[in-house]
Every structure is written in structure tokens, then in C-alpha cells.
Amino acid sequence: MSCTTRRLLRSRPVKTSYFNNIVSLDAVTAAIRSEWCDYLPRTWSGVKHFHHSKHVSTPPTIENADGHLVGIKTWEPSPTPPLATLPMPMLLRSLLISTVCVKPYLLTPSLSILSFLAKPNRSFLFSIEKNPLLHWLVKRTLYDQFCIGENAAEATRNMKKMHDFGISGILLTYAKETTFDHKSKTAHTPGFDAQQSDAVKKKCEDIEAWRVGTLQTVRMTGDGDQVAIKMTGAGPVATEAFTAGSLPPKQMMDALDEICVAARQAKSRIVIDAESQHFQKGIARTYYAGRSRRLDYGVKLVRGAYMSTDERSKIHDTKEDTDEAYDSITRDLLHRNSDGFDGLKKWPRMSVLLATHNKNTVMKAHKLHQEIKEAGLHVVPLEFAQLHGMADSLSFTLLNAKGAGGETPKVLKCSTWGSLGECMAYLLRRAVENRQAVSRTQDEFKAVKAECSRRMRSAAGL
16 A cells, blocks of 8 residues: 555556448338437437338348348437436536536635634624524535435435446445645544544544444445455544554444454455654554555556645656656556566565546557457456546446446446535535546536537427
């Protein structure tokens, strides 16, 4: 985990078309009815009719060398648009959010307001937890777009919807975490009252709350789902240890054991988030201290997270350098290239999860993975993941990308659950990320806008 994180940050300088299949003469009538009827306009009752007439044009024919008719060319139905699966309310909300994100004169003040609301100890008027009107407004817009539920019942219900959409699984995260801002040199844990810090440290109430919330996350997962753990959510006692590069208190180590046992019983995989650079040394030490030799390695590769708060010297100078670092790590992992990992002598059993919204990276990785399969080489299990409410067009495009054997890539959605107050730091990062990734945000906006236009034309019969 720590090896790939360091390499990513600094180590590398970093239509409707003709369908050419031939059908037999026996299938001519069926082809005309099934293929042509789909292109006829709907009547007022919504039923498509096929009218037999001598004036109806015939499709292009296929003849053999003797000039005898052997088949016809049929039209291939247009592929299902990537966002066609999404219900209209969700699509309209995505259009609203993406419109704000691509308009600087809307996004800049929105970020300022969100940052103001995310700060602790606000008065009733500006508290999203206490002010019901403000809570409703943020909940129905930003929260519902980027988070999966405020409680277990809501999250489980929305997880089922995602599975029904065709998503392979949910990478579920309990929102409680601590972020560290290198500019202000301050750490912030939503929901934690700094004035009560001494009492909380003695009782370790926040470690217990984190344990309960994370165990509940594990119990909410099902077949194909995974659990992402944010260790900084355990509060100041834990984060102080992580900052010093030390192990957290025994209470937290015991909680981690309990969480791992619960995950094994639920047949769920656990992903340990690296989180802010400020805490990574201690998190990595905790990870290796609790790791059994019998377990396989898993690599979740990300880029851009915590970019606005992490130390600038540990970030590439340009996006191009970051992209090259990410893509080269991906190639080395899929090819099991030891040279890219300090001459690793023996590769452990492992799987790779590419958590990225970069379409070029995703498609190149998918193609490379298929080439390795077809060549009969060792295949590293590969999955893809995008954030909840973001890059939906990419997620569903991947799900429509069949491999040589007809298999569908595994696509997960990284979904966060927790109270609105607990999710504010996460929501703020999503908003900042959309501001920084201008080109990708524009692509998402165009995709959502195009799908809305397509549905309007379809409803109008155009």
C-alpha cells in the first residue's frame, strides 16, 4: 500500500450502423419484423405497427457468386446509451450538480458556502444538523448525489438500487474520518467537539463509535461488496498515534480484529484507505502489524484524493506526470513487472482495484488485461471503481465493454454513508475535486445533458 502510494506521488518523472452478419432466407420475415419494427414511429397508443405494402423498401441483399439470394443485411440496433439505466430524478439531479460544477461563477461561491457550513460549532441558523431547512436542502442535492444513506436502512435500500442498475458491487465506507490541512496545520474530525477532547480521550468514546459504525458497515455488505476503512475516523487518540508513526491504542487494535472477523463471516473484502499523507506512516504500520501471512495483497490505486490539503512537495508538478505515474504503476501491476517495484523478488498473490475517473486509463487497462488473458499469461484479478454520483457514464460504458470471452468487467461504486454532519468533509472534497478536474467535469456534464436531450426527443417522438 505505502509503496504504491509513494511511487504514484513522486517516484516517476513524471451510431446506428450496418450489421454485417448474414442471416438465412428462413429468417427474412423475422428479421424484417424484429429489426425494422423498432425503427417505426409509435402510434398514439404507444404500439408499433408494421404495415405490409408493396411500396415498403427492402433491405440490402447478400448474393453468392451465381447471383442467388442467400441472405440480407440487417441494421444493428443502436447500443444502449450509458446513462439510460438511471431514473429521471437521479439524472436531473446529476444535471443540476454538473451544471454548477462547470460554471465557475456558480461553483466558486458554492464552494465557499459549503466550506463555511462544514466547519464545526455553527449556530442554529447555519448548522446543517440543527436547522431542518438547511439540512433538507443539502440532503436532497449534494448528499443524495454523492452519498448513499444517512442510516443503515437508507444505505441498504440504495445499495440494492445500485445492484439493480448492474453495478458489480459497492465499496462501502463509513464517513467518519479526520482530515489534516497542511496549510493551516490543523486536523478536523466532523462530529467531534474539541472542547471535550480530554474527556473523550480518557473514555475513547470516538474509538467505540468508530468501531460500531464500521461493524455496521460490514453487516450492510452483500455478495460482491467490499468495505473501505478510514482509520482516522477513530478520532484524536488514533490520529495522534498515526502522526507519530505509532500503533493506535489496544482498544482500536482489538476493534480492528473484531471488524476483520466480521468481514470474514460476511465474505466481504476489506480495503484500508491510505487517507492524508500526514497519517500514512502510522496507518501503514498498523496495516502490516495486523496482517496475516495467509491473506492475499490487494492494491487500490487512486490519484487526486486530498490534493487540496496534502503537502505540495509530495504531489507531481503536472497532471501529465501524475497520469504517467498512475498508468505505469498499472502496467507494472498487471504485468507483474518486478523492476517497477524495487526489484521485488517474489510476487505475492494479489488483486488490483483501479479507482479512477480517467477514461483513457480505464480503457487502456481493460485492453491490456484482455491481451494478457488472450496471451495465456498470469492474470492479475482486476476491478474498476468510480465514486458514487460521479463518472456514471464511464461506469456504465465499462459494464457494456465485453471481453473476448463475453465476460463483463467488474465495476464498483465507492459509496459513503453516515450522517450529513459526518459526511461534510467528504462532500467538500468532492466539490473541490470537480473544480480541479475541469475537463473530466465537462465530459460528465455533456454526457448527462446528452442523455436528458435524448429522453426529451424520445418522449416527443422525434
